[in-house]
Amino acid sequence: MARTDLRPFFSSEHSAAAGRASVRLAEFAPFFGFEIDDPRLGEVAFPVRRIKAGESLVRAGDPFDAIYFVRCGFFKTVRVDEAGNEVVLALPMTGEAIGLDGLDPGHYTADVVALDTSLVAAVPFAQLAHLGRENASIERALFRAFSRALGREHSMICLLGTLSAEARVASFLLDLSDRFGRLGYSRTDFALRMTRQEIGSYLGLKLETVSRTFSALAASGAIGVDRKTITINDLAALQAIMQPKGEEPEMRPAPGAVRAQGAHRPSPRLAREARGRALAFA
Amino acid sequence: MARTDLRPFFSSEHSAAAGRASVRLAEFAPFFGFEIDDPRLGEVAFPVRRIKAGESLVRAGDPFDAIYFVRCGFFKTVRVDEAGNEVVLALPMTGEAIGLDGLDPGHYTADVVALDTSLVAAVPFAQLAHLGRENASIERALFRAFSRALGREHSMICLLGTLSAEARVASFLLDLSDRFGRLGYSRTDFALRMTRQEIGSYLGLKLETVSRTFSALAASGAIGVDRKTITINDLAALQAIMQPKGEEPEMRPAPGAVRAQGAHRPSPRLAREARGRALAFA
DNA sequence: CGACACATTGAACTTTATCAAGCCAGGTGG
DNA sequence: CCACCTGGCTTGATAAAGTTCAATGTGTCG
Numbered sequence: 028m029a030r031t032d033l034r035p036f037f038s039s040e041h042s043a044a045a046g047r048a049s050v051r052l053a054e055f056a057p058f059f060g061f062e063i064d065d066p067r068l069g070e071v072a073f074p075v076r077r078i079k080a081g082e083s084l085v086r087a088g089d090p091f092d093a094i095y096f097v098r099c100g101f102f103k104t105v106r107v108d109e110a111g112n113e114v115v116l117a118l119p120m121t122g123e124a125i126g127l128d129g130l131d132p133g134h135y136t137a138d139v140v141a142l143d144t145s146l147v148a149a150v151p152f153a154q155l156a157h158l159g160r161e162n163a164s165i166e167r168a169l170f171r172a173f174s175r176a177l178g179r180e181h182s183m184i185c186l187l188g189t190l191s192a193e194a195r196v197a198s199f200l201l202d203l204s205d206r207f208g209r210l211g212y213s214r215t216d217f218a219l220r221m222t223r224q225e226i227g228s229y230l231g232l233k234l235e236t237v238s239r240t241f242s243a244l245a246a247s248g249a250i251g252v253d254r255k256t257i258t259i260n261d262l263a264a265l266q267a268i269m270q271p272k273g274e275e276p277e278m279r280p281a282p283g284a285v286r287a288q289g290a291h292r293p294s295p296r297l298a299r300e301a302r303g304r305a306l307a308f309a
Numbered sequence: 310m311a312r313t314d315l316r317p318f319f320s321s322e323h324s325a326a327a328g329r330a331s332v333r334l335a336e337f338a339p340f341f342g343f344e345i346d347d348p349r350l351g352e353v354a355f356p357v358r359r360i361k362a363g364e365s366l367v368r369a370g371d372p373f374d375a376i377y378f379v380r381c382g383f384f385k386t387v388r389v390d391e392a393g394n395e396v397v398l399a400l401p402m403t404g405e406a407i408g409l410d411g412l413d414p415g416h417y418t419a420d421v422v423a424l425d426t427s428l429v430a431a432v433p434f435a436q437l438a439h440l441g442r443e444n445a446s447i448e449r450a451l452f453r454a455f456s457r458a459l460g461r462e463h464s465m466i467c468l469l470g471t472l473s474a475e476a477r478v479a480s481f482l483l484d485l486s487d488r489f490g491r492l493g494y495s496r497t498d499f500a501l502r503m504t505r506q507e508i509g510s511y512l513g514l515k516l517e518t519v520s521r522t523f524s525a526l527a528a529s530g531a532i533g534v535d536r537k538t539i540t541i542n543d544l545a546a547l548q549a550i551m552q553p554k555g556e557e558p559e560m561r562p563a564p565g566a567v568r569a570q571g572a573h574r575p576s577p578r579l580a581r582e583a584r585g586r587a588l589a590f591a
Numbered sequence: 592c593g594a595c596a597c598a599t600t601g602a603a604c605t606t607t608a609t610c611a612a613g614c615c616a617g618g619t620g621g
Numbered sequence: 622c623c624a625c626c627t628g629g630c631t632t633g634a635t636a637a638a639g640t641t642c643a644a645t646g647t648g649t650c651g
Binding site: 222223224234235238239241242254255 | 628629630631632
Binding site: 235239 | 606607608616
């Protein structure tokens with residue numbers, strides 16, 4: 028793991044290697060919920076890194092210094108735990124931030140590998156924190172980025188903790204569909220960038236199980252599978268897979284009688300609101 | 310048998326009224342990695358809430374306003390997903406923060422229920438962020454708290470994605486042991502505050518599986534189980550369970566390796582560093 | 592004391608992993 | 622151009638790990 032990785036044009040501001048070496052904040056901020064209310068702020072520029080499929084953006088153990096904002100492309104983050112197990116922790120794509128979990132330990136905790144040619148803005152954390160101190164919107168967006176990441180992990184834990192293989196795969200496809208959709212791509216037709224093995228690792232399954240589940244879903248007509256191309260034919264069917272029980276209409280306890288000791292009520296369903304790429308943060 | 314009682318010695322100083330209504334930052338900050346370099350800062354006080362076992366600190370859907378710092382006690386955070394599955398997401402105890410994931414959606418996403426009589430400091434997020442803007446150490450600690458939470462979730466995802474039931478339970482016990490140890494309690498004898506069902510939910514297992522695994526570990530001599538009391542007899546055995554393969558990774562084992570050192574696994578891995586109450590952030 | 596919630600244990604059953612072929616598309620080199 | 626590799630995918634047969642169902646035990650609390 029001690030592989031000295033020379034990072035291509037990291038701090039090169041002007042050196043226009045193959046392409047541009049930096050982006051202005053104003054160019055990518057909107058995709059991450061940053062509101063730029065001060066025009067000067069928008070002019071702050073950050074180095075850009077271009078990563079080709081198969082290359083690493085960061086490696087586990089590298090000293091933490093920057094957050095990476097994916098401007099376009101697709102990555103996988105892979106952690107190798109102490110037992111030597113490889114786990115795909117996340118599949119970040121355009122509009123998502125990478126590396127937040129490295130702040131506390133002081134080093135990145137996972138390898139981040141591009142699955143497709145990608146562009147990221149490398150924002151030194153110290154600088155970001157500094158900007159945040161001057162601009163409330165930036166600070167807010169930064170906190171929210173952390174919080175959102177946390178929420179995502181929680182969903183993942185629920186998925187791994189409770190869902191069957193079929194439900195996990197359905198959930199995975201719906202998530203991809205949703206994310207592609209938000210970016211303006213088709214919600215029903217897309218190409219997977221990762222192997223069955225990687226999907227399995229991400230979902231806590233073996234690649235054979237993923238393959239079989241794809242086949243089964245295809246046989247049921249819910250989706251079409253051709254190699255790495257997925258077609259979603261019946262969105263509702265996929266969603267239904269995750270409602271295993273005939274959920275009876277739940278009784279809604281009047282919001283006031285909160286004397287509930289011990290037992291936990293069915294609790295008000297927290298609507299999954301659109302937290303998309305939108306900027307708003309009341 | 311001595312039920313390790315987390316004595317509420319909280320109000321050591323003044324106003325030992327039955328229910329003191331506030332704590333000064335200086336009193337609990339050190340436990341969370343906050344460095345108080347400005348004495349005036351230490352005087353800032355926050356409301357305290359005392360929660361009895363079985364009561365809820367927050368409920369899913371409640372509007373997000375504060376982060377709760379557990380001063381003493383033990384909680385579970387439970388999410389009920391859209392399918393109606395209950396999942397125990399975390400088991401926060403003394404020295405940990407609760408509610409960080411609620412910032413982005415604007416409401417708490419899980420029920421947080423006390424498993425034991427507990428005391429928490431309720432720190433309004435807005436106020437915390439404001440303090441952070443004036444004091445770099447506070448801000449840093451806040452970011453780190455987010456980052457650390459993220460790291461914890463990642464470990465959880467690895468656990469759920471790759472480990473067998475036995476390894477999950479072993480890992481769970483080691484984690485508890487470690488956490489109790491950090492707080493000054495015995496690392497080898499402690500009382501579980503949660504049911505088998507809750508443990509199972511947390512580990513992605515059924516309660517029967519947890520029970521069976523406890524029994525098996527007890528039969529092997531690694532632990533002792535008496536109802537809710539756990540005794541760890543063989544720490545190394547538990548640790549060994551998580552090294553399923555004779556994984557001889559490429560890290561060359563130093564030729565003249567120390568054998569004396571009580572069979573300490575080759576875990577020069579990113580050692581889980583003392584992230585306890587320590588403050589350092591080089 | 593009796594009820595009840597929690598825990599343990601057994602046996603049957605399901606789901607997923609494992610092992611083992613075989614297949615297919617794309618790339619390489621003869 | 623084709624024959625042939627190769628890496629990834631599919632599919633089948635078994636096995637293993639957990640779940641489910643069910644019965645029984647046990648401490649706690651009213």
